[in-house]
Amino acid sequence: MQQLHRASRFNRRAIKVEQATKLVLESVAPGQQEMVPLWKAGGRRLAESLCATSDWPPFARSGMDGYAVRSEDTLQASPDSPVKLRVLNPVTAGGIAAGGVELGSAIRIMTGGVVPCGADAVVMLEQTTDVLLDGLAAVQVKQAALPGQHIAQPGEEFRLGSLLAQSGTLIRPGHAALLGTFGYARVPVFTKPRIAVIATGSELIPVTAQLGAGLIRDSNSGMVAAMIEQSGGIPLQLGCKVDQVEAIVAALVEALDQADIVITTGGVSVGDHDVMAAVMRSIRNHDHDQSEIEASAKPKTVGDHSTVSLPSENLHSSVKEMADPFQSNYEHSTKVLQASLDPSTRLLFDKVAMRPGSPTSAALVNGKLLVALSGNPGACFVGLELFVRPVLLRLQGVSMEEAMPRTVTAILDADWDKGSPHERFVRTRLYTADSILHADPLAFNKSSMLASIPDADGLIRIPAGPRGAAKGEIVEVLLL
Amino acid sequence: MQQLHRASRFNRRAIKVEQATKLVLESVAPGQQEMVPLWKAGGRRLAESLCATSDWPPFARSGMDGYAVRSEDTLQASPDSPVKLRVLNPVTAGGIAAGGVELGSAIRIMTGGVVPCGADAVVMLEQTTDVLLDGLAAVQVKQAALPGQHIAQPGEEFRLGSLLAQSGTLIRPGHAALLGTFGYARVPVFTKPRIAVIATGSELIPVTAQLGAGLIRDSNSGMVAAMIEQSGGIPLQLGCKVDQVEAIVAALVEALDQADIVITTGGVSVGDHDVMAAVMRSIRNHDHDQSEIEASAKPKTVGDHSTVSLPSENLHSSVKEMADPFQSNYEHSTKVLQASLDPSTRLLFDKVAMRPGSPTSAALVNGKLLVALSGNPGACFVGLELFVRPVLLRLQGVSMEEAMPRTVTAILDADWDKGSPHERFVRTRLYTADSILHADPLAFNKSSMLASIPDADGLIRIPAGPRGAAKGEIVEVLLL
Numbered sequence: 001m002q003q004l005h006r007a008s009r010f011n012r013r014a015i016k017v018e019q020a021t022k023l024v025l026e027s028v029a030p031g032q033q034e035m036v037p038l039w040k041a042g043g044r045r046l047a048e049s050l051c052a053t054s055d056w057p058p059f060a061r062s063g064m065d066g067y068a069v070r071s072e073d074t075l076q077a078s079p080d081s082p083v084k085l086r087v088l089n090p091v092t093a094g095g096i097a098a099g100g101v102e103l104g105s106a107i108r109i110m111t112g113g114v115v116p117c118g119a120d121a122v123v124m125l126e127q128t129t130d131v132l133l134d135g136l137a138a139v140q141v142k143q144a145a146l147p148g149q150h151i152a153q154p155g156e157e158f159r160l161g162s163l164l165a166q167s168g169t170l171i172r173p174g175h176a177a178l179l180g181t182f183g184y185a186r187v188p189v190f191t192k193p194r195i196a197v198i199a200t201g202s203e204l205i206p207v208t209a210q211l212g213a214g215l216i217r218d219s220n221s222g223m224v225a226a227m228i229e230q231s232g233g234i235p236l237q238l239g240c241k242v243d244q245v246e247a248i249v250a251a252l253v254e255a256l257d258q259a260d261i262v263i264t265t266g267g268v269s270v271g272d273h274d275v276m277a278a279v280m281r282s283i284r285n286h287d288h289d290q291s292e293i294e295a296s297a298k299p300k301t302v303g304d305h306s307t308v309s310l311p312s313e314n315l316h317s318s319v320k321e322m323a324d325p326f327q328s329n330y331e332h333s334t335k336v337l338q339a340s341l342d343p344s345t346r347l348l349f350d351k352v353a354m355r356p357g358s359p360t361s362a363a364l365v366n367g368k369l370l371v372a373l374s375g376n377p378g379a380c381f382v383g384l385e386l387f388v389r390p391v392l393l394r395l396q397g398v399s400m401e402e403a404m405p406r407t408v409t410a411i412l413d414a415d416w417d418k419g420s421p422h423e424r425f426v427r428t429r430l431y432t433a434d435s436i437l438h439a440d441p442l443a444f445n446k447s448s449m450l451a452s453i454p455d456a457d458g459l460i461r462i463p464a465g466p467r468g469a470a471k472g473e474i475v476e477v478l479l480l
Numbered sequence: 481m482q483q484l485h486r487a488s489r490f491n492r493r494a495i496k497v498e499q500a501t502k503l504v505l506e507s508v509a510p511g512q513q514e515m516v517p518l519w520k521a522g523g524r525r526l527a528e529s530l531c532a533t534s535d536w537p538p539f540a541r542s543g544m545d546g547y548a549v550r551s552e553d554t555l556q557a558s559p560d561s562p563v564k565l566r567v568l569n570p571v572t573a574g575g576i577a578a579g580g581v582e583l584g585s586a587i588r589i590m591t592g593g594v595v596p597c598g599a600d601a602v603v604m605l606e607q608t609t610d611v612l613l614d615g616l617a618a619v620q621v622k623q624a625a626l627p628g629q630h631i632a633q634p635g636e637e638f639r640l641g642s643l644l645a646q647s648g649t650l651i652r653p654g655h656a657a658l659l660g661t662f663g664y665a666r667v668p669v670f671t672k673p674r675i676a677v678i679a680t681g682s683e684l685i686p687v688t689a690q691l692g693a694g695l696i697r698d699s700n701s702g703m704v705a706a707m708i709e710q711s712g713g714i715p716l717q718l719g720c721k722v723d724q725v726e727a728i729v730a731a732l733v734e735a736l737d738q739a740d741i742v743i744t745t746g747g748v749s750v751g752d753h754d755v756m757a758a759v760m761r762s763i764r765n766h767d768h769d770q771s772e773i774e775a776s777a778k779p780k781t782v783g784d785h786s787t788v789s790l791p792s793e794n795l796h797s798s799v800k801e802m803a804d805p806f807q808s809n810y811e812h813s814t815k816v817l818q819a820s821l822d823p824s825t826r827l828l829f830d831k832v833a834m835r836p837g838s839p840t841s842a843a844l845v846n847g848k849l850l851v852a853l854s855g856n857p858g859a860c861f862v863g864l865e866l867f868v869r870p871v872l873l874r875l876q877g878v879s880m881e882e883a884m885p886r887t888v889t890a891i892l893d894a895d896w897d898k899g900s901p902h903e904r905f906v907r908t909r910l911y912t913a914d915s916i917l918h919a920d921p922l923a924f925n926k927s928s929m930l931a932s933i934p935d936a937d938g939l940i941r942i943p944a945g946p947r948g949a950a951k952g953e954i955v956e957v958l959l960l
Contacts, residue, residue, distance in 0.1 A: 038687065039705040039715070056930070058691055063928050065751040096694040110751045112683055112855070112928075114694045125750060157924055157931050165934065173710060173864070174933030176702035177857050180687040181930055183697060203592055207518065207665040211538055214576040214594040217663060222656035225519040230653060235519070270605060271545040271590045375592070377657050384653070408912040432888040435954050437915050444637055448543050448592075450536070450661055451637050453654030454645065474915050 014353040017386060017423065020362070021404060023348040024371065024387050027364045030168075030397040031193055031260065035186045038179055041171045043232060044189035045396040049166040053182045055155035060115040064150040067106040067128055067139050068119035071147045079142045087130075087137040090116070106139050121145035158182075168397040193233045193395040195388075196255035197224045199240040200248055200267040200275055201375055206240065219450070220265035220373070220380050227384050228263075231392040243273040249337045252279070256368050260395060263388060266375025268350075268359040276372040277350070280361045282334035284347040342366045353464070355424040356447035357383045378447040382425045382459060385480060405478045410439040412460065412475045419466035427456035428477060439477050456480055492831040494838060497866060497903065501884060503828040504851060504867050507844045510648075510877040511740065512671045518660055521651045523712060524669035525876040529646040533662045535635035540595040544630040547586040547608055548599035551625045559622045567610075567617040570596070586619050601625035638662075648877040673713045673875040675868075676735035677704045679720040680728055680747040680755055681855055686720065699930070700745040700853070700860050707864050708743075711872040723753040725813035732759070733820060736848050740875060743868060746855025748830075748839040756852040757830070760841045762814035764827040822846045833944070835904040836927035837863045858927040862905045862939060865960060885958045890919040892940065892955045899946035907936035908957060919957050936960055 015023075033047035062068065069085060077083040085106040090099030100118035101107050107116050115122065122145075129140045158164070164178055165171075171189070179187060204218040211217070218240040225235035236259055241247045248267070255262040267276035350361040357379035361372040369391060373383040385405060393403040408430075416426060428439040439460050442452035458477040462469050469475055495503075513527035542548065549565060557563040565586040570579030580598035581587050587596050595602065602625075609620045638644070644658055645651075651669070659667060684698040691697070698720040705715035716739055721727045728747070735742040747756035830841040837859035841852040849871065853863040865885060873883040888910075896906060908919040919940050922932035938957040942949045949955055 039702040039717070040709070042706040042709050054691060057928075058696070059694065061928070063926070065749060065754075108752075110753060111749060112681070112696070152926075152928055157929055169934075171706075172934050173703050173707040174861065174930075174936065176706040177699040177861070178930045178934050180699035180702040181697055181857075183687060183689075183691075185687040201592070207660040207663060209663075211534060211663075214539065216538070216592070217661055219657040219660035222519040222660040223653050226522040226651075226656040227653040229520070230522050237519070269545055269591060272588075273590060274545075377661075381654065381657070409915045410912070411915045432890070432917050435889045435891045435917050437912050437917050446543070446632075448537075448541070448632055449637055450654075450658045454649075454652050454658050456654065 012351040012359070014351040014358060014422065015349050017352055017354050018404075020349050020352045020360075021386055021390055022400075024362050024369060024391050025394050025400050025403055027348065027362075027369045028261065028391050028394050030190055031395050032191045033188045034191050036189055038185055038187050039176050041187050041189055042173060042176070044171050045232065045393075045398060046165055046167055046169045046171060047188040047190045047397055050164045050179060050182075050184060050187070052158040052160055052162045052164055053184075055160050056158040056181065057152045057154055057156060059154055061152045062109045062111060062113045062115055062122045062150060063152055064122050064124045065111045066109060066123045066125040066150070067141075068101055068109045068116050069106045069121050069123055069141065069145055070101055070103070070119060071121040071145045071149070073104055074121075074123070074141050074143070074145045077141045077144050082129075082140045082142045084131060084133050084138045084140050086133055087139050089137075106141075115151050120147050120151070122150035124150065168399055168402070190396040193260045193392060194236055194258065195228045195233045195392070196236045196238055196259035196262045197221050197228070198238045198248070198251050198255060198262065198264045199375075200243060200264055201240065202242040202273070204240040204266075219377060220375060223377070223380065223453075224263055224265065224373075224384060224388070227389065228392065231389050232396055233392050243267060243275050245275050245278050245334065246332065246336075248275045248279060249334075252337070252365070252370070253340060256366055256370075259368070261369040261371065261391060262365075264370070264372045265380050266373075268361050268372045268374055270359070274359075276361065277359065278334070279337065280347060280350045280363060280372060282337055283341065283345060283363045283365065284350065286338055286341050286345050340366075353422040354382070354386075355420050355422050357386075357425075358422060360387065362387065374447070376447040377450050377453060378427070378445070381427075381453050381456075385459065385478060386425075407461075407476050407478050408437060408458070409474050410437040410458075410460075410477050412469055412471055412473045413438050413440040415471045416441060416460070416462055416468040417470075418468050420462070420468075421464060423464045424462040424468075425459040425478070426462055427452045428458050428460045429455065430457040430477065430479075437477075439475055492839070494831040494833040494902065495829045497832055497834050498884075500829050500832045500840075500842070501866055501870055502880075504842050504849060504871050505874050505880050505883055507828065507842075507849045508741065508871050508874050510670055511673055511875050513668045514671050515666045516669055518665055518667050519656055521667050521669055522653060522656070524651050525712065525873075525878060526645055526647055526649045526651060527668040527670045527877055530644045530659060530662075530664060530667070532638040532640055532642045532644055533664075535640050536638040536661065537632045537634055537636060539634055541632045542589045542591060542593045542595055542602045542630060543632055544602050544604045545591045546589060546603045546605040546630070547619050547621075548581055548589045548596050549586045549601050549603055549621065549625055550581055550583070550599060551601040551627045551629070553584055554601070554603070554621050554623070554625045557621045557624050562609075562620045562622045564611060564613050564618045564620050566613055567619050569617075586621075595631050600627050600631070602630035604630065648879055648882070670876040673740045673872060674716055674738065675708045675713045675872070676716045676718055676739035676742045677701050677708070678718045678728070678731050678735060678742065678744045679855075680723060680744055681720065682722040682753070684720040684746075699857060700855065703857070703860065703933075704743055704745065704853070704864060704868070707869065708872065711869050712876055713872050723747060723755050725755050725758050726816075728755045728759060729813045729817045732817070732845070732850070736846055736850075739848070741849040741851065741871060742845075744850070744852045745860050746853075748841050748852045748854055750839070754839075756841065757839065758814065759817065760827060760830045760843060760852060762817055763821065763825060763843045763845065764830065766818055766821050766825055820846075833902040834862070834866075835900050835902050837866075837905075838902055840867065842867065854927070856927040857930050857933060858907070858925070861907075861933050861936075865939065865958060866905075887941075887956050887958050888917060888938070889954050890917040890938075890940075890957050892949055892951055892953045893918050893920040895951045896921060896940070896942055896948040897950075898948050900942070900948075901944060903944045904942040904948075905939040905958070906942055907932045908938050908940045909935065910937040910957065910959075917957075919955055
């Protein structure tokens with residue numbers, strides 16, 4: 001009986017990482033759009049597919065500075081027997097020759113200029129010499145020009161209406177050139193999603209505060225906010241909350257009101273004061289009938305830690321003191337929370353088959369996604385990359401498939417001899433040597449450790465199993 | 481004689497790409513610094529090296545939820561013969577046990593909690609069972625705890641004063657966690673450099689304008705501006721200017737006044753109307769004595785295009801008409817420009833041994849860097865990556881070495897059978913298969929072509945030579 005409960009503490013069943021990522025992705029949809037100046041659109045995502053507004057090039061363009069010629073006139077040209085072509089200088093209107101290239105003649109042309117009618121090739125200036133022919137300006141050509149030489153034909157790169165970039169595309173500097181060419185001075189992009197960030201933990205103090213005994217600074221909120229900014233979202237930082245369900249529920253209600261999605265850190269594990277675990281349990285129970293809620297909300301076996309770890313009457317009274325305030329808060333606050341939940345509310349998962357961060361949880365609450373990340377910085381970071389960044393991309397119009405974390409394969413540079421019942425994500429540096437990609441796991445890789453987070457280029461995915469992975473093996477790496 | 485001039489048109493001698501990049505890097509220095517909130521500092525560069533303000537962890541922290549124990553008390557524990565430890569519940573102040581773990585006892589502890597004195601190990605909650613011992617609360621442990629188990633020792637990750645991140649570091653989300661942990665709520669970063677952008681070309685119209693015969697939209701300004709934004713700078717877009725030295729000189733004077741560095745596009749080649757080439761020649765001549773200026777500013781041989789391509793009196797009068805307004809502008813405007821140049825002004829280079837973009841030029845003008853990029857979008861893009869991005873990084877405190885373009889090696893996926901007297905940069909997609917990095921050159925790779933610019937992950941460096949590079953070869957690729 002205890003073993004059974006131990007295996008299903010809080011009835012939390014681990015789901016696969018891909019499944020968890022898909023569940024969060026399916027619970028959001030691309031947001032609104034807005035118009036922004038093209039050159040300010042870098043890093044945003046296109047909200048519509050954009051097409052060519054003309055052929056490109058729009059006219060036959062010279063690729064070189066030189067002379068526009070008729071290739072047939074140069075057929076016999078050679079260094080020993082150069083061909084002389086009379087230089088015409090027709091009337092020009094707006095830089096365009098009104099006349100064309102006639103038999104035995106040439107017209108001076110600049111790079112990017114309109115190739116005059118009659119001409120079918122351009123000879124580079126450097127390959128010509130100016131001469132006189134019957135006392136008039138002429139040019140000497142020493143080599144046969146090939147038809148089409150140094151001319152970009154109209155529509156060679158794009159036909160009117162052809163796709164330039166599809167909805168969801170990340171706008172890069174090259175898009176400014178491409179879209180600008182076709183007159184897109186302003187472009188439709190998805191609005192920046194608004195993401196509420198709440199840190200939980202009675203041991204937390206703001207980054208600005210002085211350390212005291214047993215206290216640590218809330219470093220997760222800043223990391224989450226920075227990642228949201230980096231991924232094109234707007235973080236709404238709601239600060240750090242003590243481990244009281246009441247405080248958390250109030251913060252969640254505010255957050256759900258203001259934001260498109262809500263991220264919390266901490267309190268997801270099996271500890272007595274793990275408030276987000278309690279909130280998730282409350283959400284899970286929302287769909288159940290009331291008797292089930294009562295049954296599951298109370299401890300099943302005295303002292304069995306694999307069920308709800310609330311102390312029973314016959315435990316030492318001081319232990320009871322420690323947990324009781326939480327219990328009474330819990331009962332009151334979960335009623336408040338449950339009363340405000342609409343019928344669509346449901347738990348997505350409360351355990352993921354991964355290390356670190358297995359207690360990472362997610363729910364759909366009143367139509368909005370709530371992701372509860374682990375409070376350990378390493379686990380929080382992994383959860384961010386696996387479940388939050390993809391959601392941010394999806395909210396900005398990226399397809400489900402492309403929103404999934406990008407992966408590469410690499411050679412593992414060092415043994416990772418730590419097995420795990422769940423697959424493990426190991427922070428790593430990436431580099432190439434002789435075209436081979438290598439993953440060099442970073443030191444300080446424990447869930448609680450910070451040092452390797454800023455330096456990581458990727459997360460090595462070590463498959464579940466007793467043996468880990470050996471140096472020289474090909475491993476999958478999520479790119480950061 | 482003609483061959484000699486042909487080889488040294490405008491006396492432009494090509495220098496190696498690395499040398500050119502070093503020259504521009506040496507002509508700038510890291511800028512001012514400012515304080516910004518940590519979570520808003522993502523993508524900026526640290527302006528000072530920051531160190532740990534305490535040991536980390538600051539106290540012995542539990543890595544697990546469970547019981548703090550003395551490992552020696554558990555030495556004999558086994559599943560068949562579990563050890564019972566009395567659960568103490570000492571007075572707590574701010575969540576910290578005021579008492580310690582005594583012989584044969586344990587204290588409940590949460591993840592991240594302070595390990596009470598006396599304890600040297602933490603046993604996971606899941607590996608314990610609550611029991612009674614003489615009618616009082618106790619916990620049963622079935623396995624010997626190892627000394628130090630699940631405890632992060634003070635200073636394990638960082639010692640007070642140890643380096644967290646050095647000046648010039650790109651701030652990533654992980655830095656928000658790391659620096660926030662040590663109380664850096666605001667961090668010193670380099671100010672965003674201000675970069676003026678001027679497009680030259682009489683054929684250019686703003687992106688907002690309708691196409692007309694022979695006209696194209698200025699797509700380069702937007703691309704340059706977007707790249708500056710992407711690299712942490714502030715672009716000052718001064719618009720597109722016609723090919724008149726006077727107009728360009730006026731724009732340059734304004735730009736040098738407002739910006740940290742100035743970027744122009746177009747007009748760098750050998751064409752009659754290539755104004756930036758004329759400006760660079762004027763700058764080059766600035767240091768020469770006046771007789772040298774006169775000599776080099778005038779055409780040497782009638783009709784020899786490999787010298788200065790200004791028409792002489794005995795060429796056809798209509799050819800003269802085309803070039804003369806430029807010539808008179810040139811003489812006047814270069815005097816204006818030269819009069820405003822301080823003694824430090826000097827040409828850095830006016831030709832680079834590369835394709836595309838060999839006429840790319842740079843000068844130090846009144847102490848500020850002027851980079852003149854090619855107007856062809858493909859060449860402009862390559863010039864941006866090779867000479868502008870490194871400078872932007874350097875202005876933001878990145879070391880000379882790290883500001884150089886990052887390269888990897890990859891297997892070339894397709895023959896590139898086009899030889900070149902200069903090394904060539906080919907836009908490519910990058911991907912890995914079985915841990916091997918592949919470079920798959922993109923179609924539409926000509927200098928004048930746009931289509932492959934947004935899609936490029938890198939630039940393959942094809943060595944100079946007649947043969948190009950073959951499928952399957954290892955090539956060097958600059959990362960974009």
